[in-house]
Amino acid sequence: MTLRLTTDRLVLRPVLAGDLDVLLAIRNAPAVVPTTGTGEALPRERMAERLARRLASWRDHGVGSWLVLHEGEPVALVEVAPIGEGSGVDPDVLEIGVVVHPDHWGSGFAVEAGLAAARDLFGRGGHERVVIGVDPDNTRSMGALAKVPGVRRLDADLYELTAAALADHPA
Template sequence: MIVTDRLTLRRARMDDVDDMHRVFSNPAAMRYWSSLPHTDRAQTAAFLSEMTQASHDTSDDFVVEYQGRAIGKAGCWRMEEIGYILHPDHWGQGLATEALQAVIPHAFETLPIDRLVADVDPRNVASLRLLDRLGFVEVGRKANTLKLGDEWCDSVYLALPRPMSMS
């Protein structure tokens, strides 16, 4: 568990399903996610089940808790790759920055990785600004990487090298 000024970052539990379904069923939150909004609580339960069973040898992922409720997730969900989502009620208050400023050093401490990477839809300005502020740099782009419903989406790939101080 990691505690920051405003957040508690902890491992996922199956009883997070209702709070997390609020996040994963929200169309604004899911606009640039890698799947369509969850329409069924069982989809969120399946996502949480994967989170709870993920090996700590290859992942370091957290539920983000704010004022006693789960409002999203942030972390390295598979080797090297970072992913994060917060409910829109809590956007624009620096909470994702705060979560990732804690999660990133933790991932470098606990995983055998030389860098973290992110795969972002080029239209996802908030995510790109967040990563820029955290020091990620663009390392590539590709068109038509994901089809969601009827829509093809592109990817911007970004990377953050392991800090020299942690090598």
């Protein structure tokens, strides 16, 4: 049986090796590119490297990034990966980031998919917390983050969601 998460409107499934083109289409959509940390399109080779790391994470740790489907069509990506060095928090803590294709901006998919992934990490994954990095100038992302129940600001662009805080706000 394939792991899937479902919400009222969405299906999340682990990213697969064959998803490279759809991930690039979401991440490199012209309206998305300026909202990324680099402000540049991600080259195919770099996305292929990221995808390989996400596949290894699923294989080695049982957690990873999700492709988000609405009515069977890909609409978003939920990235799940260790935050790494330089963030000011434990580099092994998982960071969640949601990238929604601009055709679906304003739909609420970012919050819905992000919360589904977080609940999975807290439940099945056994994690106690995740972090969310958001550029404070990205008004769409800040608006979505404001709808996440129990989220706590750590610094100018880093937020934390704990299993305990989310448990106070059932799905």
